[in-house]
Amino acid sequence: MIANFHFIASQLIMPLNILLLVIGNAIGIIFGAIPGLSGTLAVILFMPLTYSMETGPAIILLISLWVGGCSGAFIGSTLLGIPGSPSAVATCFDAYPMTKAGKAGKALAIGMIASFIGTFFSAIFGALLSKIVADLAFKLGPWEYFSLCMVAITMVIAISKGNMFKGLASASIGLLFASVGFSPIDAVQRFTFGNVYLYGGLSMIVVLIGIFGLSKIMVEYGQGFSPLPAVDTKSIKGLGISLREIRESWKNILRSFGIGLGIGFLPGMGAGLSNLVAYSSCKNASKTPEKFGTGHPEGIWASEISNNAAVGGSMIPMAALGIPGDSTTALLIGALTVHGLEMGPMVFKNSGDVVYMMFATVAVSAIVVLALQAMGVRTFPKILKIPYHYMYPALIVISLVSAYIDSNSIYKCGMMLVFALVGILMSLGNLPVAPLILAFILGPTLENNMLKAFQYTGTFTTFFTRPISGILLILAIGSIFSPLLRMLVKKIKTSRQEI
Numbered sequence: 001m002i003a004n005f006h007f008i009a010s011q012l013i014m015p016l017n018i019l020l021l022v023i024g025n026a027i028g029i030i031f032g033a034i035p036g037l038s039g040t041l042a043v044i045l046f047m048p049l050t051y052s053m054e055t056g057p058a059i060i061l062l063i064s065l066w067v068g069g070c071s072g073a074f075i076g077s078t079l080l081g082i083p084g085s086p087s088a089v090a091t092c093f094d095a096y097p098m099t100k101a102g103k104a105g106k107a108l109a110i111g112m113i114a115s116f117i118g119t120f121f122s123a124i125f126g127a128l129l130s131k132i133v134a135d136l137a138f139k140l141g142p143w144e145y146f147s148l149c150m151v152a153i154t155m156v157i158a159i160s161k162g163n164m165f166k167g168l169a170s171a172s173i174g175l176l177f178a179s180v181g182f183s184p185i186d187a188v189q190r191f192t193f194g195n196v197y198l199y200g201g202l203s204m205i206v207v208l209i210g211i212f213g214l215s216k217i218m219v220e221y222g223q224g225f226s227p228l229p230a231v232d233t234k235s236i237k238g239l240g241i242s243l244r245e246i247r248e249s250w251k252n253i254l255r256s257f258g259i260g261l262g263i264g265f266l267p268g269m270g271a272g273l274s275n276l277v278a279y280s281s282c283k284n285a286s287k288t289p290e291k292f293g294t295g296h297p298e299g300i301w302a303s304e305i306s307n308n309a310a311v312g313g314s315m316i317p318m319a320a321l322g323i324p325g326d327s328t329t330a331l332l333i334g335a336l337t338v339h340g341l342e343m344g345p346m347v348f349k350n351s352g353d354v355v356y357m358m359f360a361t362v363a364v365s366a367i368v369v370l371a372l373q374a375m376g377v378r379t380f381p382k383i384l385k386i387p388y389h390y391m392y393p394a395l396i397v398i399s400l401v402s403a404y405i406d407s408n409s410i411y412k413c414g415m416m417l418v419f420a421l422v423g424i425l426m427s428l429g430n431l432p433v434a435p436l437i438l439a440f441i442l443g444p445t446l447e448n449n450m451l452k453a454f455q456y457t458g459t460f461t462t463f464f465t466r467p468i469s470g471i472l473l474i475l476a477i478g479s480i481f482s483p484l485l486r487m488l489v490k491k492i493k494t495s496r497q498e499i
Contacts, residue, residue, distance in 0.1 A: 007353040008360045011056040020061045021361070025368045028068020029376075032088075033076050034391075039069010040328045041216075044209050045395070047335050048402040055339045055354060060361050062335055066328050067119060067365035070311055071373070074111035074304055079104060087307040090279035094292060094299035101295050105377070109241040110297055112373045114304035117253065119366035122261055122312025126319075127359035131352075133320035134345040142449035142456070143463050147472035148323050149446040154479040157435050167435045168480070170426065174436035177202050178443025185451050197411050204334045206403055207440060210416040212433055214399045215423025221392045249301050252282055260306030264313020264326070278306030311362060318343055319355050322445065327434055330441040 011017055024046075031042040042065040050058035073088035078095040091111065098107040140148075157167035180191045181201030192198040246253075256278040263274040282302035283292045292299050310326070317323045322344035324330035333343050341351055348355060403416040426433065453462065464470040 024064030029072030032069035032072030097295035118308030126312035171435035174439030210419025211423035260309025264310030
């Protein structure tokens, strides 16, 4: 433990790492605040730059981008009524009405303090719990890891917006992309079509930036942008919140923190779901639910505490099990693999100092983000006014440069444009991107563990006869069929009422 502390301290006090931490958090805040962008997109765009870095600086930059993006998402929700990311949807419900009522300063203050509390303490809980979860994971075999991956993918499919079958189609596309290259056991070529550039499989950077980033930029740029509403900065004075107001909300803070940490731990869920669940829970528990949606501070506390608490929660399965808690941690797993770090139970034995440094970076980033937001509270409206016709072409150039840096090949830039077209087609078909990302990241792990399990027993029934694996597979199957079951139950209740 002392050795871990020395390593963490030596990394976090290095001038270069401090600079990367501040710059990463600042860029993350900007990406999180601007509608249409997100901290996840910032991580994707800057990930190739970390491949040539040492492990410590690379981790610090990526995590600071992520934390800054998640914490900064409430700014667009508060000042414009437009969520910076799905994690800040519920924040719009009360923060924007407060802004329109001339209380933008107070709404921003609650968002800043709530983001800090959720992020900082979730990092502490994550550092304490991840080792315990990792110790339990040593009892798991390939059957359980296969089932864990299945649960992660099916949970994302189940909560996909719109038609669940579209989520299933998206995940299937992700698994198809993950199977390109040589198969892991018998080294048979799959879907390479004799192209040497496909022998090593599809590049994660090319696929993710193309489908998630570049296509999104092109679609939104092509659709055009309506002028953003004016923001009154005269009401923004100081923090605008007292310790007494924070103490009065302690029940809501604890409840929302628990919801965010718990949902963040569930594979594939994350802040996009936790903020809505916490907001609904807070409203149901309130003695004055009619105030929610009119500028009620409790709604902002609930949303912002929970979505930032999901940061530390999602890192627990990432570090302890090698299973991403959300799409951003899926990206981090891929980036860490490049640096020779394989997330999972053994990482605490092989590179425990690096894991604890990740949690320490989240905690320190929470402090830095709070300071940056407090200093820049009057500047945020100006950032949100950056013309899109300047910003988006620059992001497209960064995307193509990232593809070239990843492989030193112009061919990969062309492949990225192809995947951007795939992303555009998915957007036109209203297919969700999250299941594809998660399935593409987890595809190799899913296949490897499935093949290992068959080598050990040679039968599929073992996946169900082993208790933990069986329970996880039942949960996965239940996640897929849960919408159909709900529809069936609803029809039965309706028919009984008619009778």
